Amino acid sequence: MSESLPVAGREQVRRAAVRLVRQDLRGFLTTLVLNALAAAAALVSPWLLGRIVDHVRAGQPVDALAACIVAAALARLLLSRWAELAGTRFSERVQERVRGQFLDRVLALPYATVEHVRTGDLAARGTTDVALVGRTLRDAAPAVLVSSLQALFLVAAVFLVNPLLGACGLAGMAGMVLASRWYLRRARSAYLEEGAARSALAEQLAANAAGARTIEALGLQERRAGIAADAVEHSRRTQHRTLFLRNVLFPAVDVSQVLPVVLVLLLGGLLLPGGQVSLGAVVSCALYLLQLSQPLETILIWIEQLQSSGAAFARVEGVAVRSPATVGARRPENDRIVVRDAHYAYDGDDVVAGVDLTVRPGEHLAIVGPSGAGKTTLGKLLAGIDRPRLGTVTVGSVPVADLPPDVLREQVVLVTQEQHLFLGSIRDNLLLADPSADDARLDKALAAVGADWVESLDAQAGPLEGARLQQLALARVVLADPHTVILDEATALLDPRTARRAEQALAAVLEGRTVIAIAHRLHTARDADRVAVMDAGRLVEVGTHDELVAAGGVYERLWASWEGGQSQSRRLKTK
Ligand SMILES: Nc1ncnc2c1ncn2[C@@H]1O[C@H](COP(=O)(O)OP(=O)(O)OP(=O)(O)O)[C@@H](O)[C@H]1O
Secondary structure: OOEOOOOOOHHHHHHHHHHHHHOOHHHHHHHHHHHHHHHHHHHHHHHHHHHHHHHHHOOOOOHHHHHHHHHHHHHHHHHHHHHHHHHHHHHHHHHHHHHHHHHHHHHHOOHHHHHHEOHHHHHHHHHHHHHHHHHHHHHHHHHHHHHHHHHHHHHHHHHHHOHHHHHHHHHHOHHHHHHHHHHHHHHHHHHHHHHHHHHHHHHHHHHHHHOHHHHHHOOOHHHHHHHHHHHHHHHHHHHHHHHHHHHHHHHHHHHHHHHHHHHHHHHHHHHOOOOOOOHHHHHHHHHHHHHHHHHHHHHHHHHHHHHHHHHHHHHHHHHHHHOHHHHOOOOOOOOOEEEEEEEEEOOOOEEEEEEEEEEOOOOEEEEEOOOOOOHHHHHHHHOOOOOOOEEEEEEOOEEHHHOOHHHHHHHEEEEEOOOOOOOOEHHHHHHOOOOOOOHHHHHHHHHHOOOOOOOOOOOEOOOOOHHHHHHHHHHHHHHHOOOEEEEEOOOOOOOHHHHHHHHHHHHHHHOOOEEEEEOOOHHHHHHOOEEEEEEOOEEEEEEOHHHHHHHOOHHHHHHHHHHHHHHHHHHHHHO
């Protein structure tokens, strides 16, 4: 049941971009003002050149004007370097925030969401997309900002020198505007499709690599290779589409770039004899329009990256749609866990079907049933790792699967025999459960689970044998301090001596909490306050051990066969 994360809409992307600028408004304004000054300085030289032409024609000296040109060129150089530096610094700060924000949001995604999104999708967003947005912010955004300001100032300058020539030059740019509009209208969806196809391809490759053994064992090589080839082909087609868009845009722009200059020279040539324009004005305008081609070219070079990174930013921002860090998930009102008509299916039929159950705060509840009855699956629904297909599983009236990890671990923690150690010190491994805990709390948690073998919190958490691993996992539970602990085969595979030690640690951890034990050995059920019996995905009986034995139903039969097995093994041992 894998799904894709959403993609942010235009409005959401716009708001996110504005938010990013607002967070560093000073940096943005500094960059803008410096660029405006550099662009203004660039206007001085062509205007002065025009004046020089007129002065030469009139036989006047031009030394002062020439000196001004040198001064303006110097000022322009200094201002544009300064603006570039400010722009790069601003972009790098924004880039850092985008990366940090993405990481925070992904870490805050509910487990149930992470479990079900396609791994390739999340990986592609976290790597290719974030990197593309970063590159754009570093290179494209400053370049486009500078060039836009330059272009704006140049057009304004042409109009100031001579409105008629300005209008003529602007009309010459119509071709470029049309070509850009044609491109922009198609580019967003084309780049989004290209990004999605890239994700799908990464997903297929990751799945093939992860399941290589299974594929080989089941002889599925050809089928999987076929599916991967389809994904490659789809990705190729989407890339061809974006390539086609670029192939139309760039030549069209190249041709339309020279058109304004040609038109201004033609009109200037017509008007000059009648004296409607001076030669200096024509020269200035032509120079301005020639200069215009450079910022326009820069904009067009980067516009492609802006488009594709706009799509990438929409995919990066899409994570926020699901992230409680931005959505603002409700906090549970109390500790009561309620299951209402919960259904869950992996691929085919429901393996949990219409379960209703209220777990009373503070009780010890055992879930029992034959193998394959759906006990572990119900445990995962109760722990918020999976989301029911139908119905609800709530804690304090909030769906457990919607809770971000930091809130969830204060509510419900699932302890299984599959515990992970992460590369780092013992302290790093413990802080996962409560990043704010000081060393005294960490030591107390280790003492509570009897982990007296830990000599230093700074020691690297190397490979550990079962019981020690389990103790670290339980110390994490102590630190997270949830009101409810779900145990699924937490000690089942440990050898008896180790299991006893682990169970002692467990007893210390469970004190004062609600406990839901998925009971594979029925003596756990006998000691529980209540027993819930599952059979073929349904909850068939709920009651105390004595009540259920007296009722003579499924539980009574399970108990009888368990007791029979136990006394038989006792007899065998005494023989
Ligand atoms: N990841 C999975 N993909 C597909 N089917 C699954 C998956 N996990 C469990 N199942 C199926 O769902 C059904 C319920 O499994 P579940 O593990 O919840 O039962 P259980 O009562 O805990 O069994 P056991 O006591 O043997 O662990 C079984 O038919 C099982 O084969």
